[in-house]
Each structure stands twice: as structure tokens, then as C-alpha cells.
Amino acid sequence: SQQGEEDPQALSIQEGENATMNCSYKTSINNLQWYRQNSGRGLVHLILIRSNEREKHSGRLRVTLDTSKKSSSLLITASRAADTASYFCATEAMNRDDKIIFGKGTRLHILP
Amino acid sequence: NAGVTQTPKFRVLKTGQSMTLLCAQDMNHEYMYWYRQDPGMGLRLIHYSVGEGTTAKGEVPDGYNVSRLKKQNFLLGLESAAPSQTSVYFCASSYSKRDGSYEQYFGPGTRLTVT
Numbered sequence: 001s002q003q004g005e006e007d008p009q010a011l012s013i014q015e016g017e018n019a020t021m022n023c024s025y026k027t028s029i030n031n032l033q034w035y036r037q038n039s040g041r042g043l044v045h046l047i048l049i050r051s052n053e054r055e056k057h058s059g060r061l062r063v064t065l066d067t068s069k070k071s072s073s074l075l076i077t078a079s080r081a082a083d084t085a086s087y088f089c090a091t092e093a094m095n096r097d098d099k100i101i102f103g104k105g106t107r108l109h110i111l112p
Numbered sequence: 113n114a115g116v117t118q119t120p121k122f123r124v125l126k127t128g129q130s131m132t133l134l135c136a137q138d139m140n141h142e143y144m145y146w147y148r149q150d151p152g153m154g155l156r157l158i159h160y161s162v163g164e165g166t167t168a169k170g171e172v173p174d175g176y177n178v179s180r181l182k183k184q185n186f187l188l189g190l191e192s193a194a195p196s197q198t199s200v201y202f203c204a205s206s207y208s209k210r211d212g213s214y215e216q217y218f219g220p221g222t223r224l225t226v227t
Binding site: 031033035040041042044045048088090092099100101103104105 | 152215217220221
């Protein structure tokens with residue numbers, strides 16, 4: 001069974017608006033990562049947040065983590081057409097079995 | 113650096129045929145992974161390896177075998193292909209946890225169709 005579940009499954013917004021995607025997971029984690037996948041390509045790592053961190057920034061990306069709710073959010077500010085992609089959260093469970101488990105992803109479409 | 117490369121990019125198999133997918137990385141990563149991606153299912157971990165000569169099962173290992181004879185290569189084998197194995201296969205690699213880095217680097221994928 002998959003650890004992470006992204007919400008919403010799909011999101012369409014106007015260029016320039018902010019996009020927010022959420023990820024919920026089931027078990028305690030060491031860290032949570034967000035990846036981007038452009039159509040027909042492999043995944044690209046965006047940002048990692050550790051279990052003892054609550055918020056992290058990278059350029060136009062802001063990630064939050066709430067371990068009490070077992071959830072994370074990815075905010076993309078001032079969206080651009082190039083942000084159109086699928087976004088996945090991935091978690092490393094605290095059981096140290098070396099596996100990274102991915103969610104099903106959110107498809108983000110930026111409208112011109 | 114080429115990063116993570118996968119061979120082949122596309123393949124069509126008939127049911128019952130066998131094949132091997134090759135993943136190679138030139139970043140001296142300890143960890144390597146094989147995933148499959150199906151519509152609406154995200155990525156599911158098939159097998160992974162935490163070092164040369166070691167392999168472990170992921171979420172969906174049935175019908176697949178793997179080998180990691182060399183640190184830079186991770187092979188995924190299908191002994192008797194089934195239509196349910198039609199998917200896009202991604203290989204990934206990463207440093208070991210003791211290096212403090214968890215970022216996975218992905219290959220471009222192999223699109224496999226089993227008829």
C-alpha cells in the first residue's frame with residue numbers, strides 16, 4: 001500500500017496564481033520529499049523536509065510539515081507555465097527499511 | 113556526467129517472453145531502485161539495492177528479479193512477461209543515508225508493452 005496520498009488529484013490555475021498541493025501519510029517518517037515530473041520524463045527532486053522541521057523554502061517553493069496530522073503541503077508561488085507537471089510526495093518511514101514510498105501525485109496545469 | 117541512464121527506452125514483448133532492463137549510474141551512488149508507474153497509481157517500488165551485491169523487495173516484487181553485480185548497474189528482469197506488466201519503468205539512485213543525502217536521481221524511463 002502507498003504511504004503518501006496527494007490532494008487534489010488535479011489542479012488548474014491561472015499563471016501568476018499560487019498553487020497548493022497537500023500530502024497525507026500513514027506512518028511515522030524520517031523525512032518527506034517532493035518531486036516534479038514533466039510529461040514523459042523521470043522525476044526531479046524539489047525539496048526535502050525532515051521530521052523535526054516544520055517549514056522549508058526553496059525559491060518559489062514552500063513546504064510545510066505537520067507530523068501530528070501526518071500531512072505536508074507544497075506551495076508554489078507566482079506560478080509559471082513551466083510549472084505545469086505532476087507533483088509527488090515521497091516518504092521515508094521511520095522503520096529504517098531504506099525504502100522511499102511515493103504517493104499518486106497531483107497533476108498541476110497552469111493556464112496562460 | 114550522464115547521471116542515470118536506462119536501456120532500452122521502449123520495448124514491446126509478447127506474453128511469456130523474457131527481457132532485462134538495464135540501469136546505469138555514474139555518480140557512485142550506493143542505493144539504486146526500480147519503480148513502475150501506471151496511470152492513477154503513482155510510482156510503486158519493485159526492488160531496490162543498498163549496495164553492490166545486495167537486493168531487497170519493494171511493494172510489488174512478484175514477477176520481477178534484480179541483480180546488482182556492479183555498483184553502477186542495476187538490472188531488472190522479467191522472466192515471463194504478462195500483460196499486467198505493461199507499464200513505464202523508472203530506475204533511480206541515491207547516496208547512502210550515512211552521507212546525509214536522500215535525494216533520488218531518476219532515469220528517463222522505459223516504456224514496456226506486453227501483448
